[in-house]
Amino acid sequence: MREYSVNKRPKIPELLKTIRATLTRDRKNSGFCEVEQANELGYGKDIIDAYLKPSRDEDMGLHTWLHILETSGDLSSLEYINSMFDGVFVPHQVQKAKATNINILCDLNMMESNEAFNATKKALRDGVVSSDEKKEMIKELEDQIKSATSQLEAVKNIEVVDD
Numbered sequence: 001m002r003e004y005s006v007n008k009r010p011k012i013p014e015l016l017k018t019i020r021a022t023l024t025r026d027r028k029n030s031g032f033c034e035v036e037q038a039n040e041l042g043y044g045k046d047i048i049d050a051y052l053k054p055s056r057d058e059d060m061g062l063h064t065w066l067h068i069l070e071t072s073g074d075l076s077s078l079e080y081i082n083s084m085f086d087g088v089f090v091p092h093q094v095q096k097a098k099a100t101n102i103n104i105l106c107d108l109n110m111m112e113s114n115e116a117f118n119a120t121k122k123a124l125r126d127g128v129v130s131s132d133e134k135k136e137m138i139k140e141l142e143d144q145i146k147s148a149t150s151q152l153e154a155v156k157n158i159e160v161v162d163d
Contacts, residue, residue: 011059015077015080016051016052016054018077019065019068020052021076022072023037023048023068025072025074026068026071026074029072034048040071041067041068041071043064051064065077088145088146088149090145090146090149090150090153096157096159097155097157097159098158099158101154102151105150105154108147108151109148109151112143112146112147112148113144115140115144116137116140116143119133119136119139119140119141120137120140123136
């Protein structure tokens, strides 16, 4: 049985920075000021500011965070949370793919694969791996996985022409 540790998880400053950056980009794209954006989310500007300050007690609820994801279309905070748990976020494609698009995705996937291969070979050249080399390998492999998954989803959704 797990021991009781704390009754409240502390805020994650990097996640808050990511969400703040999302809101900033969204204001730039929408032409809203901070007050208009906060109103769109159903809060006052001061409440949103409090949610995004690590030193404040107010926590952003799940539904507010989801509303930010939906209204901004910016999934970088979701990608950040995935990275906290060593996950990779790959958006699902739903539109039909054309063969020419898959051809491009295939080329991009091969380039990502080569970059992952090169980062790994370079890191292992001297027989030891530094923390920077490990980070680079992980980044390149995650990029490769995203690329391969995009290609796979496109193939699953390809327009088929039967003879």
